Amino acid sequence: MKWFNPKSVSIGKDVKKIIFKEDKVIKYFKNKESYDLTLNFYNKYISFLNYLPKINSFDDSELKIDMANCGDLLSIHNLPTNWEKIIDDITKKFIDKNIFILDLRFLPFTPYVINNICLKNDKFFLVDVALYRSRPTWYIQSKMLILKYQIKLYKKLSSFLPILIIIHIFMEIIRMLTDLVIDGFIFNDVGLIYEIKNLFRK
Secondary structure, three states: OHHHOOOOOOOOOOEEEEEEOOOEEEEEEOOHHHHHHHHHHHHHOHHHHHHOOOEEEEEOOOOEEEEEOOOEEEEOOOOOOOHHHHHHHHHHHHHHHOEEEOOOOEOOOOOOEEEEEEEEOOEEEEOOOOOEEEOOHHHHHHHHHHHHHHHHHHHHOOOOHHHHHHHHHHHHHHHHHHHHHHHHHHHOOOOHHHHHHHHHHO
8 A cells, every 4th residue: 555655756757866864855867957947947936936845955967956855745645624725826826937847747656646746734845847848828727627626536536446546547548648649749848759759850
């Protein structure tokens, strides 16, 4: 059951290694682009600072960022009572800046845990912002509405794990197909199609 309800993950799409300590987290990025995008997010979108872990230090030569430890990953088991209000506030900030963090969603391998949001003292923190991209209001609203719907549905079905897993697999298939079309073909700035096109450009 712990595998289905992890409190943290030690690797990621943009991060090759994460070291967790009691008061801080040290991230080593896979490439300079993701490292730079993370620092740029902090510098450019200051309205999000209340939702971001404090950066203690960074090292360009090692592509390393040392930041505050902001608790455990958000799950359907540790939701604060005002979680919907918090998500709505984050949604408004995304819309205001016309950006979205593309991997802000449930982890693919579990219907319990939301990716890239940590919870500490009932406060949300966006802990991986490297995959942010420019997106219109309709895209942001649809993604965040789906996230809220999934949280509510999964919470109701949390005691029925076999059913929940089937539903989550179905939701993941739908998500991957829509992301392939929308992010890969319409926006063409991330995903499998984008990576393939980049290979031919080199």
